[in-house]
Amino acid sequence: MTAHLPVLPVLIPAVSAAVMVALTRQDVVLARVLAFASAAAQIGVAILLFAAVREGEILVYRLGDWPVPYGIALVADRLSVALVLLTAGLGAVLLLQALSAWDRAGPHFHPLFQFQLMGIYGAFLTGDFFNLFVFFEVMLIASYGLMVHGGGAARLTNAMQYMVVNLIGSTLFLFAVSLVYNAAGTLNFADLALRVPTVPASDRGILMAGGMLLCVVFLLKAAVVPLQFWLPGAYGHAPGVAAALFALLSKVGAYALLRFALVGLGLGQLAALEPLAWLTLLAGALGVLAAPTLGVLAGFASIASIGVLFVGLAGAQAPRLGAGLYYLVHSTLAGAALFVLADLVRAARRKEGDAVVGGQNFAGRALLGGGFFLAAIAAVGLPPLSGFVGKIALLRSIPVEGGAGAASWAFVLVTSFLLLLGLSRAGSRVFWKAQGEAPAAARGPAAGGVAVLALLFAAMFAWAIAAEPALAYFTQAAQALLEPGAYVQAVTGAGVFR
Amino acid sequence: MEGLFAVLIGALTAAGLYLCCLRQVFPVVLGLSLLSYATNLFVFVAGRLSLGAPPIWEEGVTRFADPLPQALVLTAIVISFGMTALLVVLAIRARFEAGEERIDVPPVTRATETDR
Numbered sequence: 001m002t003a004h005l006p007v008l009p010v011l012i013p014a015v016s017a018a019v020m021v022a023l024t025r026q027d028v029v030l031a032r033v034l035a036f037a038s039a040a041a042q043i044g045v046a047i048l049l050f051a052a053v054r055e056g057e058i059l060v061y062r063l064g065d066w067p068v069p070y071g072i073a074l075v076a077d078r079l080s081v082a083l084v085l086l087t088a089g090l091g092a093v094l095l096l097q098a099l100s101a102w103d104r105a106g107p108h109f110h111p112l113f114q115f116q117l118m119g120i121y122g123a124f125l126t127g128d129f130f131n132l133f134v135f136f137e138v139m140l141i142a143s144y145g146l147m148v149h150g151g152g153a154a155r156l157t158n159a160m161q162y163m164v165v166n167l168i169g170s171t172l173f174l175f176a177v178s179l180v181y182n183a184a185g186t187l188n189f190a191d192l193a194l195r196v197p198t199v200p201a202s203d204r205g206i207l208m209a210g211g212m213l214l215c216v217v218f219l220l221k222a223a224v225v226p227l228q229f230w231l232p233g234a235y236g237h238a239p240g241v242a243a244a245l246f247a248l249l250s251k252v253g254a255y256a257l258l259r260f261a262l263v264g265l266g267l268g269q270l271a272a273l274e275p276l277a278w279l280t281l282l283a284g285a286l287g288v289l290a291a292p293t294l295g296v297l298a299g300f301a302s303i304a305s306i307g308v309l310f311v312g313l314a315g316a317q318a319p320r321l322g323a324g325l326y327y328l329v330h331s332t333l334a335g336a337a338l339f340v341l342a343d344l345v346r347a348a349r350r351k352e353g354d355a356v357v358g359g360q361n362f363a364g365r366a367l368l369g370g371g372f373f374l375a376a377i378a379a380v381g382l383p384p385l386s387g388f389v390g391k392i393a394l395l396r397s398i399p400v401e402g403g404a405g406a407a408s409w410a411f412v413l414v415t416s417f418l419l420l421l422g423l424s425r426a427g428s429r430v431f432w433k434a435q436g437e438a439p440a441a442a443r444g445p446a447a448g449g450v451a452v453l454a455l456l457f458a459a460m461f462a463w464a465i466a467a468e469p470a471l472a473y474f475t476q477a478a479q480a481l482l483e484p485g486a487y488v489q490a491v492t493g494a495g496v497f498r
Numbered sequence: 499m500e501g502l503f504a505v506l507i508g509a510l511t512a513a514g515l516y517l518c519c520l521r522q523v524f525p526v527v528l529g530l531s532l533l534s535y536a537t538n539l540f541v542f543v544a545g546r547l548s549l550g551a552p553p554i555w556e557e558g559v560t561r562f563a564d565p566l567p568q569a570l571v572l573t574a575i576v577i578s579f580g581m582t583a584l585l586v587v588l589a590i591r592a593r594f595e596a597g598e599e600r601i602d603v604p605p606v607t608r609a610t611e612t613d614r
Contacts, residue, residue, distance in 0.1 A: 141580070153596035156591055164585070167581055171533045
């Protein structure tokens with residue numbers, strides 16, 4: 001059983017989705033039961049995996065017992081398991097919101113949700129970059145389905161645009177994979193790390209061109225400036241529960257970039273990303289200032305949080321990278337909270353929807369307003385939620401001396417202020433400028449959505465409390481990325497068959 | 499043969515990108531198909547081109563075709579086919595529900611209850 005642990009996060013959602021497609025087309029109750037059972041199993045497996053790798057163990061699962069690099073390997077180390085655990089937790093919590101109406105808005109919500117989770121788990125666990133492509137596609141196909149779930153004109157036109165961007169991204173992905181394969185002759189991250197130093201000088205150009213092209217694809221998925229234009233419209237119009245899960249998708253791009261560039265290519269650091277991170281922060285913060293709806297605002301807030309994350313990832317020291325990864329977890333939760341909140345407001349206000357304008361009073365205004373206040377605190381990075389700890393830890397790990405460090409400080413602090421302004425503006429318009437009485441027949445926000453918000457805030461508070469061990473854990477995970485020797489040894493150690 | 503392949507892949511890619519830039523549903527679907535053909539050919543040549551070589555290694559043979567890109571290209575074909583089908587279905591729905599034939603970043607409009 002333990003030997004098969006790393007494959008279970010991919011298998012469980014795959015099997016439950018297949019069962020759901022076969023059995024639960026008409027029966028949403030059965031689908032819900034299966035979805036929650038699957039979520040519980042995923043969390044259980046993720047916790048077992050966490051217990052197995054927390055001391056630095058690296059689990060390698062070779063499918064069909066084919067030797068590396070010919071077979072497909074799944075690798076569970078500190079970083080990937082932490083992200084699997086995050087995915088399992090977020091997926092389970094968001095199911096609560098799906099109960100409120102979303103899973104009845106169209107057929108196949110639950111199977112799509114499970115396939116989405118399967119793609120994310122696979123992308124985190126895979127040990128080679130062709131399977132990364134396959135899992136990316138699983139993730140994207142499910143996300144197209146979830147994005148148009150429930151239909152509607154604005155949602156469809158935005159989803160078309162998202163889909164075309166990602167299809168072009170997929171073709172780039174394949175071009176890049178073939179270039180790297182052509183030069184290095186392998187698709188496995190660990191095997192690539194061994195082969196990169198031995199690639200002859202005549203092929204180095206091809207290798208690096210392919211490698212950089214692959215990084216561009218990952219930056220597109222992560223929505224880093226100048227590749228961020230697709231995100232606000234697509235996520236802002238998606239169903240709230242799907243958008244909240246998509247808060248995780250851009251993190252998959254960041255993770256894949258780390259795994260490929262640091263472990264596979266052995267670049268050692270990604271300092272070239274620092275200016276892009278600044279611009280991403282700025283684009284996100286300015287977008288929040290100008291956002292016309294809460295959904296789009298949540299999208300721009302996610303872009304800003306990606307900026308903070310990449311300020312961390314651009315460092316070559318483990319504490320800085322570790323703080324960035326700690327912030328990654330926070331920003332996923334904060335982004336999800338904002339998307340869920342925008343969805344609840346959209347449902348509560350008949351006429352104005354989630355537009356950032358005052359309007360008629362609505363049921364549950366105080367509750368949603370309080371939720372927005374906390375979500376804004378999380379997005380800006382104020383105490384007592386974990387964004388504050390994350391930003392402090394990040395800034396403390398960046399030396400102010402030297403132009404780049406000072407600029408990073410300035411960008412993080414100034415954009416935090418801009419985010420504060422933008423979120424205050426949106427919140428006071430939507431929640432304070434409401435006039436008159438709420439319609440008598442109006443119902444308050446769905447209990448499921450409120451429960452999701454409460455759980456997300458509790459998680460962010462707990463994440464702030466657990467900051468010390470969490471930062472230590474991610475610093476070790478970051479160290480393993482910067483010096484991938486142990487990873488390479490564990491994957492290829494069983495003897496690379498040549 | 500390398501030259502021929504390079505020209506072919508280049509022409510397909512250029513045509514595909516041009517069609518994608520037209521931002522109308524039908525040209526974009528065609529453009530993405532052409533792009534995926536170009537990708538498939540490109541993946542295929544990643545294992546280097548060889549004439550008259552056995553498809554996979556056998557005893558006493560030193561020159562053989564690389565089987566891996568062939569497996570990769572099969573996966574890529576299946577995925578791009580599925581994606582194109584999905585895109586067409588989505589395009590038809592967008593045409594009927596939104597009356598929209600352009601694929602573009604739409605002007606950000608206020609979300610209304612039709613979104614629900």
